[in-house]
Amino acid sequence: MSATLLSVENVYAGYDKADVLQDVSLAVAAGSITCILGSNGSGKSTLIRAILGLTKPRRGRVLFDGADLVGMPTHRIVGTGIACIPEGRKVFPKLSVLENLQLGAYQEGDQGKIARRIEQVFGIFPRLAERSAQLAGTMSGGEQAMLSIGRGMMGEPKLLLIDEPSLGLSPRLVKENFAVIRRINELGITVLLVEQNVHQTLAIAHHGYVLSQGRVVASGTARELAENAEVRAAYFG
Amino acid sequence: MTLGLLSQYVFNGLMLGMIYAMVAVGFTLFFGVLDVIKFSHGDVLMVGAFTGLATYLGLQALGVDSPLVQLLVMTVVAALAMGLLGALIAKYLVLPLRLAPPLNTLLITLMLGSVLREAVRLFYPQGSNPKPFPRLLPADFVSFGAFTLRADSMILLLAGLAAIVAVHLLITRTKLGLAIRAVAQDAETARIMGINFEFIVLLTFAIGSGMAALGGLMNGLYYNEINFGMGLLLGVIGFSAAVIGGLGNIYGAILGGFLFSALQSIGAVALPALFPGTSTAYKDVFAFAVVIIFMAWRPTGLIAEKKSERV
Numbered sequence: 001m002s003a004t005l006l007s008v009e010n011v012y013a014g015y016d017k018a019d020v021l022q023d024v025s026l027a028v029a030a031g032s033i034t035c036i037l038g039s040n041g042s043g044k045s046t047l048i049r050a051i052l053g054l055t056k057p058r059r060g061r062v063l064f065d066g067a068d069l070v071g072m073p074t075h076r077i078v079g080t081g082i083a084c085i086p087e088g089r090k091v092f093p094k095l096s097v098l099e100n101l102q103l104g105a106y107q108e109g110d111q112g113k114i115a116r117r118i119e120q121v122f123g124i125f126p127r128l129a130e131r132s133a134q135l136a137g138t139m140s141g142g143e144q145a146m147l148s149i150g151r152g153m154m155g156e157p158k159l160l161l162i163d164e165p166s167l168g169l170s171p172r173l174v175k176e177n178f179a180v181i182r183r184i185n186e187l188g189i190t191v192l193l194v195e196q197n198v199h200q201t202l203a204i205a206h207h208g209y210v211l212s213q214g215r216v217v218a219s220g221t222a223r224e225l226a227e228n229a230e231v232r233a234a235y236f237g
Numbered sequence: 238m239t240l241g242l243l244s245q246y247v248f249n250g251l252m253l254g255m256i257y258a259m260v261a262v263g264f265t266l267f268f269g270v271l272d273v274i275k276f277s278h279g280d281v282l283m284v285g286a287f288t289g290l291a292t293y294l295g296l297q298a299l300g301v302d303s304p305l306v307q308l309l310v311m312t313v314v315a316a317l318a319m320g321l322l323g324a325l326i327a328k329y330l331v332l333p334l335r336l337a338p339p340l341n342t343l344l345i346t347l348m349l350g351s352v353l354r355e356a357v358r359l360f361y362p363q364g365s366n367p368k369p370f371p372r373l374l375p376a377d378f379v380s381f382g383a384f385t386l387r388a389d390s391m392i393l394l395l396a397g398l399a400a401i402v403a404v405h406l407l408i409t410r411t412k413l414g415l416a417i418r419a420v421a422q423d424a425e426t427a428r429i430m431g432i433n434f435e436f437i438v439l440l441t442f443a444i445g446s447g448m449a450a451l452g453g454l455m456n457g458l459y460y461n462e463i464n465f466g467m468g469l470l471l472g473v474i475g476f477s478a479a480v481i482g483g484l485g486n487i488y489g490a491i492l493g494g495f496l497f498s499a500l501q502s503i504g505a506v507a508l509p510a511l512f513p514g515t516s517t518a519y520k521d522v523f524a525f526a527v528v529i530i531f532m533a534w535r536p537t538g539l540i541a542e543k544k545s546e547r548v
Contacts, residue, residue: 052428052429054425054428054429073433073435074428074429074431074434075428075431075432075433075434078429078430078431079431083429084429086426086429090423090425090426090429092418092419092422092423092426092427093422094418094422095415095418095419095422099415099418102412102415103415103416103419103427103430103432104430106412106416106430106431106432107431151430155431
């Protein structure tokens with residue numbers, strides 16, 4: 001496999017004094033879709049927050065493209081080439097679809113590039129093109145999910161963090177979303193996907209980790225994980 | 238009432254409304270990005286007016302006596318100085334308390350307001366006395382029968398309008414404005430977009446405080462007098478105007494400012510007419526009483542912000 005783009009090394013992170021993540025280490029290969037599986041409260045979202053600097057890791061390193069992200073403010077971490085599609089989509093409800101997309105490319109100064117990327121997103125989600133002037137908060141959940149994904153692509157990141165894309169969506173939309181994630185990956189964007197939806201996730205991921213109570217309890221290729229007893233234990237045990 | 242007197246009331250009301258709106262815009266901007274009430278805002282306005290006055294005296298001493306140059310330099314110095322003061326207040330008093338209960342921010346900015354007020358009173362030469370503010374605008378006027386248009390009032394009104402329109406354009410048409418709106422709606426997601434949260438907060442406080450300085454100068458140029466306590470009532474009125482309009486909404490703040498001055502004007506005209514012998518000085522009592530009744534009827538203000546949208 002190709003070089004490691006992101007490596008999380010022995011990270012401890014949490015809120016107040018309790019650590020949610022304990023000694024978490026993982027690697028994301030450039031060009032891959034790597035998934036983090038785990039049930040509610042396993043620390044998946046904290047891991048995303050720790051990578052983005054929203055929750056400062058107390059110990060450990062987060063190496064991205066050779067630089068240690070720990071201690072950097074979030075906007076600088078984003079500037080190194082990381083984007084995030086946050087849990088619950090988090091579109092800006094009182095901004096238009098177009099403005100939401102523009103914010104996804106906030107650190108891009110070249111208007112021509114921004115315009116091209118908007119066209120690219122509209123190509124993937126024609127629905128967004130139809131609604132470009134509409135306020136994001138007035139759209140359906142499925143449309144907001146499209147917008148959130150499109151916004152995440154706008155910065156043309158090297159690494160895209162996707163937090164629970166299937167949350168609150170109908171099975172049909174979940175399926176469409178996963179197809180889009182695969183398509184994004186094929187454009188050359190490395191994806192770190194955090195999910196509860198085991199089957200769909202393992203169907204598109206190359207590599208995965210299982211988190212349980214803030215620790216990595218299993219890792220391997222998607223196929224290995226699909227057959228792994230620990231995975232079943234983490235979900236059904 | 239004669240037409241001349243009526244037009245005077247309308248003009249005066251518009252002028253005050255403009256000043257109130259400029260103060261209210263600050264309150265609503267601060268609340269928008271950080272969900273805080275900064276009670277030192279009125280006193281920042283007062284310090285802005287005194288900064289303008291001190292600049293004027295400095296220019297006089299330097300021998301600069303063109304009113305236009307004096308006015309421009311005063312405006313720029315006062316707005317920049319208060320912008321800087323606002324950013325410093327945000328950085329060292331408001332942001333560090335972001336995770337503390339909102340009451341602490343309220344208390345600390347209330348204290349800061351007193352400090353600013355007392356500092357001007359004690360350290361500005363004879364600061365406890367009202368200071369004459371120079372008449373720098375042309376005193377020309379044109380009369381249409383009973384109706385008199387004064388050039389200085391017109392200039393002030395237009396300048397106030399220009400300042401409000403400029404802030405509006407900054408917020409709605411620029412990339413920085415988009416960032417301010419994003420931070421106001423969802424600070425954490427704004428950070429994930431790569432927005433420098435702290436910079437945007439400081440910038441917003443600078444803009445609001447610069448507006449307050451302009452409001453202070455307008456007040457000085459209109460009444461030709463300023464004093465160390467002027468920020469107290471203007472702060473309370475600006476805050477009321479922002480709340481009437483619906484905190485967090487810029488249009489609401491502007492609307493609230495003019496509404497409050499309209500209430501004062503109505504109070505000044507209607508009370509003596511309805512109850513002969515009542516002084517027009519009851520206009521503030523009338524205006525605030527109406528505000529209290531209004532808030533009981535419509536607690537979220539004129540342009541309500543839906544709570545669910547402010548996750």
